[in-house]
Amino acid sequence: MGYKIVDVNNISYQYYDSSQLALDHVSFTVDSGMWVSVVGPNGSGKSTLTKILDGLLVPKSDKDSHIIIDGIKLSDNTLYDIRNKIGIVFQDPENQFVGATVADDVAFGLENRNIDRNQMIGIVTDSLKQVDMLKFADKAPNMLSGGQKQRVAIAGVLAIKPKIIILDEATSMLDPDGKNIILKLIKKLQKQNNYTVISITHDLEEAIYSDKLLILKAGKVLRYDHPRKIFNDVQLLERSGLDLPFVFKIKSQLSQMGVNIPEEIIGQKELVNYLWQLSSKK
Ligand SMILES: Nc1ncnc2c1ncn2[C@@H]1O[C@H](COP(=O)(O)OP(=O)(O)O)[C@@H](O)[C@H]1O
Ligand SMILES: [Mg+2]
Structure with missing residues (x-):
């Protein structure tokens, strides 16, 4: 496959009001173009990991700890570059919106980027087309179903032309049909644009077909391997608490x-x- 696009080495994080590490010496790498699923019980550190990768939380600085995204080491100085490379779709469709219309919302991520108006309209149109939501461009977000809202959120991510897409349980609040539509859409977009996808999920059927599977437990990487190997390892499954x-x-x-x-x-x-x-x- 591709080159090493995500390189996480010895990353730990502790919330200030907590006595435990939310992430406990986490290391892993992801090759470009891969689909990696991240699984683990509630509270195992999955969302904390998302926020660390996007620089929303700053990890402890251990001697050899680093995060390198597409060749750029994450630091205060590179935050902007890193955020141009990573697009995140969060869990709750209701909390994804900042714009008054669907088009405004997709445009929001492009503001402060010195893009002229025509170019902006072009990018918004193209992004909405890719998720088949162009006909809703002038609608108010609250008119949309949960699945449609997530598609607009994906359009917002596509607009910044990221290399990596992180789905933080992005389909967990949708019904099974809605889930499938979103998953198929992201798989199609991944093929077209060679995105690297990191998908935090409780959906084991999705996890089976990933290139790799990362199991988090109590902030630690319990195993990072091909799903086939993981699901055939009965002892590991028992330890991980995975169904x-x-x-x-x-x-x-x-x-x-x-x-x-x-x-x-x-x-x-x-x-x-x-x-x-x-x-x-x-
Ligand atoms: N804002 C916060 N303040 C304090 N503790 C937090 C906060 N967010 C998460 N935690 C704790 O950190 C751990 C990891 O949480 P999280 O990353 O949200 O897990 P997951 O996404 O796997 O459910 C949990 O023990 C959780 O209670
Ligand atoms: Mg979470």
Whole structure:
């Protein structure tokens, strides 16, 4: 794949009124163009990590700690450059809006950037088109459904032309259809523009199909690996407190019955096909 676009080394963070570390010596790297899912129980530090990456929170300074985003080391002096590279979509559609209309809202992130009006209109139009929300440009945000609001939030992110998109449980408040629409949209945009995606999620079906999976527990990286390896490691899953994705539940029950399904099989269709083959061989 690509080059090392995110490099997080030995990062810790403690909220001033807390006695525990919210992030505890966290290190990981992400290659460009990857889809990394971050999972972990509530309070494990996922949102704190998002805020650290975007420079909204400043980590403790340990001797060898650093955050390097697309070759630029995060510091007071580089905050603006880093924020041009990272776009974040947060969880709550209601809290994403600052503009009076959909178009204003997408334009908001472009203000203070010395972009002339025509160019701004062009970028806003293009961004709304990419999420199929152009026809709502002049509407008030409160007219929109939760899923439509998240699409506008994504347009706002696209407008700044980031390299990295962070989804902080961006679909968790949507119904299953709304979730799927947003996920498919981001996957399509990722292909078109080669975004690197870091997706904080509780959706294990999404996690299975990621390039890598990072498990946080009590502020620590419990494991960072290919999802296939993680979901086939029963002991690790028990320690992490993660539930098993549907296919892996079936696999585990089958294995108790003496039917062992190969590790590579992670999707429902593959599993069904494999079982068909087995029964036709008999
Ligand atoms: N503003 C805050 N002040 C104090 N503690 C906080 C604050 N935000 C989060 N925490 C604590 O930091 C830990 C990590 O929280 P967070 O990053 O929000 O976890 P997650 O996103 O995984 O649910 C939790 O123990 C949480 O209670
Ligand atoms: Mg969170």
